[in-house]
Amino acid sequence: MSKQPLSAPCRSRCAHVTSIGSELTPTDVEARRRSGACDWCGRQQPNLWLCLHAGCAKLGCGDREDHSAEHHRQLPHHCLALNVTTMRVWCYNCQTEVYLENNVPPVSGAGAPVAVDQVDVADVGSSEDDDEQSDAEPPCGLTGLRNIGNTCYMNAALQALSNLPPLTRYFLDCERLVPTDRKPGLARAYLRLVQQIWSRRRVSCLAPTAVLQAMRSAHPQFRGFQQHDSQEFLRCFMDVLHDELRRPAAWRPEDDAERSTEPDGGDASASDSALSDAETDGDYETADSGVSERSSDSESAAPRRRRRRHVYTQRSAPLPAADDMEFADAESAPLLPAEPSAPPSPARSASPAVGAPRPGRRLRYRSIVCDVFDGRILSSVQCLTCNGVSATRETFQDLSLAIPSREHLSVLHAQPAGGRGAACVQLNARQAWGPWLWSWLASWFSGPSVSLHDCLASFFSSDELKGDNMYSCGGCKKLRNGLKVCRVLELPEVLTIHLKRFRHELVFSTKLGTQVEFPLVGLDMAPYLHRQSRGQVTVYDLAAVVCHHGTAGAGHYTAYALNEPSGAWYEYDDQYVTEVGADTVQSCQAYVLFYRKSCEASTQRRQRATELLRRARADPSLLPYYVSRQWISRFNTFAEPGAIDNTDFLCRHGGLLPELAVPAEAACARLPQAGWEYLHAALGGGPVANALFECAPCRAEWDALLARRARELTEFRRLQASGAPPAAALSAAWYRRWEAWARGRDVEPPGTIDNSNIAVTRAGVPQVRSGSDHVQLPAELWAYLKAIYGGGPDLPLVPPPAVRHEHPEPSRAQEPSESAIAGVHRRVKAPAVHCGDAPSEDG
Numbered sequence: 001m002s003k004q005p006l007s008a009p010c011r012s013r014c015a016h017v018t019s020i021g022s023e024l025t026p027t028d029v030e031a032r033r034r035s036g037a038c039d040w041c042g043r044q045q046p047n048l049w050l051c052l053h054a055g056c057a058k059l060g061c062g063d064r065e066d067h068s069a070e071h072h073r074q075l076p077h078h079c080l081a082l083n084v085t086t087m088r089v090w091c092y093n094c095q096t097e098v099y100l101e102n103n104v105p106p107v108s109g110a111g112a113p114v115a116v117d118q119v120d121v122a123d124v125g126s127s128e129d130d131d132e133q134s135d136a137e138p139p140c141g142l143t144g145l146r147n148i149g150n151t152c153y154m155n156a157a158l159q160a161l162s163n164l165p166p167l168t169r170y171f172l173d174c175e176r177l178v179p180t181d182r183k184p185g186l187a188r189a190y191l192r193l194v195q196q197i198w199s200r201r202r203v204s205c206l207a208p209t210a211v212l213q214a215m216r217s218a219h220p221q222f223r224g225f226q227q228h229d230s231q232e233f234l235r236c237f238m239d240v241l242h243d244e245l246r247r248p249a250a251w252r253p254e255d256d257a258e259r260s261t262e263p264d265g266g267d268a269s270a271s272d273s274a275l276s277d278a279e280t281d282g283d284y285e286t287a288d289s290g291v292s293e294r295s296s297d298s299e300s301a302a303p304r305r306r307r308r309r310h311v312y313t314q315r316s317a318p319l320p321a322a323d324d325m326e327f328a329d330a331e332s333a334p335l336l337p338a339e340p341s342a343p344p345s346p347a348r349s350a351s352p353a354v355g356a357p358r359p360g361r362r363l364r365y366r367s368i369v370c371d372v373f374d375g376r377i378l379s380s381v382q383c384l385t386c387n388g389v390s391a392t393r394e395t396f397q398d399l400s401l402a403i404p405s406r407e408h409l410s411v412l413h414a415q416p417a418g419g420r421g422a423a424c425v426q427l428n429a430r431q432a433w434g435p436w437l438w439s440w441l442a443s444w445f446s447g448p449s450v451s452l453h454d455c456l457a458s459f460f461s462s463d464e465l466k467g468d469n470m471y472s473c474g475g476c477k478k479l480r481n482g483l484k485v486c487r488v489l490e491l492p493e494v495l496t497i498h499l500k501r502f503r504h505e506l507v508f509s510t511k512l513g514t515q516v517e518f519p520l521v522g523l524d525m526a527p528y529l530h531r532q533s534r535g536q537v538t539v540y541d542l543a544a545v546v547c548h549h550g551t552a553g554a555g556h557y558t559a560y561a562l563n564e565p566s567g568a569w570y571e572y573d574d575q576y577v578t579e580v581g582a583d584t585v586q587s588c589q590a591y592v593l594f595y596r597k598s599c600e601a602s603t604q605r606r607q608r609a610t611e612l613l614r615r616a617r618a619d620p621s622l623l624p625y626y627v628s629r630q631w632i633s634r635f636n637t638f639a640e641p642g643a644i645d646n647t648d649f650l651c652r653h654g655g656l657l658p659e660l661a662v663p664a665e666a667a668c669a670r671l672p673q674a675g676w677e678y679l680h681a682a683l684g685g686g687p688v689a690n691a692l693f694e695c696a697p698c699r700a701e702w703d704a705l706l707a708r709r710a711r712e713l714t715e716f717r718r719l720q721a722s723g724a725p726p727a728a729a730l731s732a733a734w735y736r737r738w739e740a741w742a743r744g745r746d747v748e749p750p751g752t753i754d755n756s757n758i759a760v761t762r763a764g765v766p767q768v769r770s771g772s773d774h775v776q777l778p779a780e781l782w783a784y785l786k787a788i789y790g791g792g793p794d795l796p797l798v799p800p801p802a803v804r805h806e807h808p809e810p811s812r813a814q815e816p817s818e819s820a821i822a823g824v825h826r827r828v829k830a831p832a833v834h835c836g837d838a839p840s841e842d843g
Contacts, residue, residue, distance in 0.1 A: 021054030033084035144575035160544035163561035184217035355542035487530035509552035540595035598640035616672035625676035643685025655695025658702035726776035753791030
């Protein structure tokens with residue numbers, strides 16, 4: 001090899017490239033790579049960085065001790081370092097990657113902003129820099145994530161989520177709407193991670209430390225360096241993200257009408273849950289990423305126990321933002337330290353408040369997590385004795401599908417096409433011969449090949465409830481045999497499918513290596529829809545897939561995702577990102593699949609709206625129209641964005657919400673008249689906003705609410721600090737709702753006090769149930785809260801003693817009279833008043 005000096009970057013905004021020494025040649029770099037040892041600690045590892053400063057050429061590690069960064073801190077002008085494994089150059093001063101002419105990254109295609117369709121109705125989130133982008137510059141979103149210690153389960157999940165435009169676009173376009181004052185701060189940490197991954201100044205690798213710390217704070221099971229299940233992480237991640245981003249949603253009249261039309265029937269037993277794992281495949285559990293040791297109930301235990309049925313209003317729409325959109329780059333201790341606070345319930349009784357529904361209706365919450373991932377299922381059970389039918393509507397964020405066995409497959413394939421849904425759909429028609437040959441060869445070693453439609457048909461097939469799984473019929477008032485059927489009422493924008501590959505027994509775990517064939521495009525969910533479903537788009541295209549390699553005892557997670565700017569598939573293996581072909585993706589052993597709705601009409605609508613808005617720039621309209629930035633983000637990325645929805649920044653009178661936590665320009669964007677008229681005619685919705693003003697009535701209500709908050713919080717602290725001993729018990733669930741409202745995390749008061757979940761009645765007297773979740777309050781503080789909110793029952797920590805009557809014993813010398821003897825008999829037969837067992841010290 002001829003010795004040629006390393007050349008400076010051809011496209012670099014870094015001003016430090018002049019410090020690269022001309023004496024360093026590729027041969028020297030290769031020699032240092034083969035040595036593979038840090039000049040400071042002597043450790044041999046692949047992540048070594050070579051200082052490119054003239055006359056230096058020090059080789060430092062980049063992992064734990066990070067001697068490469070330490071070298072730069074000691075010598076700040078030694079800022080350029082070359083990774084001798086990946087041949088990528090990093091500038092410590094500019095905090096960016098610098099590309100060398102002889103090491104152009106192996107990607108092609110014109111880069112583009114995170115926009116899903118390359119077209120933004122009002123160029124939301126775009127910049128002048130985007131138009132000047134060179135075709136040779138790699139697309140965004142190709143940043144690897146460093147493994148921080150068995151965190152491949154997290155890296156694969158985060159890379160899959162990052163390549164879902166409906167979620168990513170929200171964080172990039174609505175940055176200022178992400179709250180910063182909610183613990184554990186996962187939303188803010190994920191926002192920063194997404195911004196770095198999709199930044200124009202792309203880096204080769206990032207360490208998602210902040211996201212991991214927030215998850216460990218919310219879910220202690222992720223602490224330490226054990227392996228975990230990627231699907232379990234996803235569920236916990238979604239729960240925490242929803243808690244931090246959720247906000248009250250406007251009430252719709254159709255909510256009550258929909259609730260009144262729900263089928264009524266008998267009480268559904270535990271087996272009625274449409275999403276129950278046990279009902280589908282017995283003892284199958286979610287995977288554990290290869291953990292050899294796990295408790296018997298740890299199968300996604302935490303997320304399953306915390307699993308909420310997120311209730312929200314409509315799938316209201318947001319739309320593209322204006323070209324003037326800007327991007328901007330404290331918690332106190334609990335009031336009762338002895339009782340840690342937990343996230344409040346997402347749906348509960350509402351009291352009159354600003355933006356709250358009328359009394360008697362539940363306040364609904366929504367978040368971007370609900371908007372993107374939430375679907376609804378109708379689970380119907382028919383009693384085989386009285387033919388009565390009961391139905392339950394449930395919200396799901398993922399479908400956990402069992403992989404059918406060979407025997408189950410034969411039963412499914414023997415059914416008529418209508419009875420097994422879309423199991424008759426043939427996937428091989430659109431599949432190349434390469435993946436088909438691979439799946440045929442793999443079937444000899446891993447069992448029969450199963451299609452994704454086989455798994456869906458098995459999940460949605462009718463299930464007979466009998467034996468130990470009998471149905472509690474409300475009409476018969478006893479356990480009966482039943483027939484259960486599930487159908488989809490509402491399809492989510494992103495359909496998440498989890499394939500159950502792991503079975504956990506008492507002493508060992510096994511993994512199903514069955515090859516599941518899945519389509520890259522054109523997954524049609526129409527055969528599984530309920531006849532009352534109002535969705536128009538039922539076809540999905542694959543956006544990302546998480547794969548598990550290895551066995552149940554030891555394994556590794558990777559992800560494949562479709563990069564929207566380039567239209568190519570990439571493999572994300574921790575810090576390594578590699579372009580792959582579609583055949584490689586289709587032949588992988590999928591564990592979690594992310595499908596995104598596909599609709600050509602929505603793409604054409606976005607293109608038409610963008611064209612109108614660009615024309616309007618030359619001739620601005622006299623009257624401005626303001627539209628929610630959240631709806632604009634939905635319009636840019638959703639196949640079904642729904643009607644225009646400005647209720648996230650407008651009150652019921654058309655003015656700005658007084659509780660809006662961000663400036664008005666951060667919550668809405670200005671559109672010209674032509675754009676508004678086209679969008680309103682195509683999608684409808686509103687309310688219309690031609691001016692941004694403060695609503696006086698809502699401001700007065702909000703100020704009164706703030707004053708009430710401050711007054712109750714001050715009085716609570718005063719009475720709690722009075723030193724009086726605890727005398728009454730209060731439900732911890734109600735207290736957490738009150739604390740969230742008093743601290744400003746919720747906009748609605750908690751409603752009437754409800755102690756029924758911690759009370760037990762003994763001998764007609766309500767007492768604190770032993771082991772219940774409650775807090776202890778002084779008598780005066782309990783009386784203060786009860787005077788405001790009412791409810792009960794009163795639960796004293798120390799119940800009053802039983803009344804005991806003392807009677808003098810008659811003298812032996814004097815015989816008692818007949819009336820006295822009768823009185824004694826009456827006193828003996830009368831039941832004594834007892835207060836039951838004394839409660840334990842903790843309640």
